């Protein structure tokens with residue numbers, strides 16, 4: 001390979017790296033607050049903002065919210081599972097609980113349902 005050819009392939013590699021990076025940067029704002037169909041998503045703050053602490057596929061079962069990143073912080077939820085979600089106030093699916101019915105797809109502020117900054121674990125189940 002001549003040095004000219006090497007230079008061309010190097011600049012082609014750099015261009016290939018730059019284009020996807022630019023696309024990711026412009027795509028991020030559009031995805032803020034988004035939750036894929038068939039998933040349940042839970043955010044730190046009202047209005048689907050702050051850290052996204054839970055992004056779980058709809059498989060029925062019992063799930064923990066991370067003790068450091070999520071417990072007693074969940075303030076908004078999108079339920080795109082088509083199933084019911086029971087949020088528990090404590091770890092290991094204990095304590096007071098609140099059911100998000102399968103027909104309730106979005107709760108923008110958990111304060112409105114009396115369960116703000118409470119959830120520490122949850123269950124996904126058909127209902």
Ligand SMILES: [Ca+2]
Nearest residue numbers: 044073074075
């Ligand atoms: Ca919160």
Ligand SMILES: [Ca+2]
Nearest residue numbers: 072089090118
């Ligand atoms: Ca709690």
Ligand SMILES: [Ca+2]
Nearest residue numbers: 065067091120
């Ligand atoms: Ca937990």
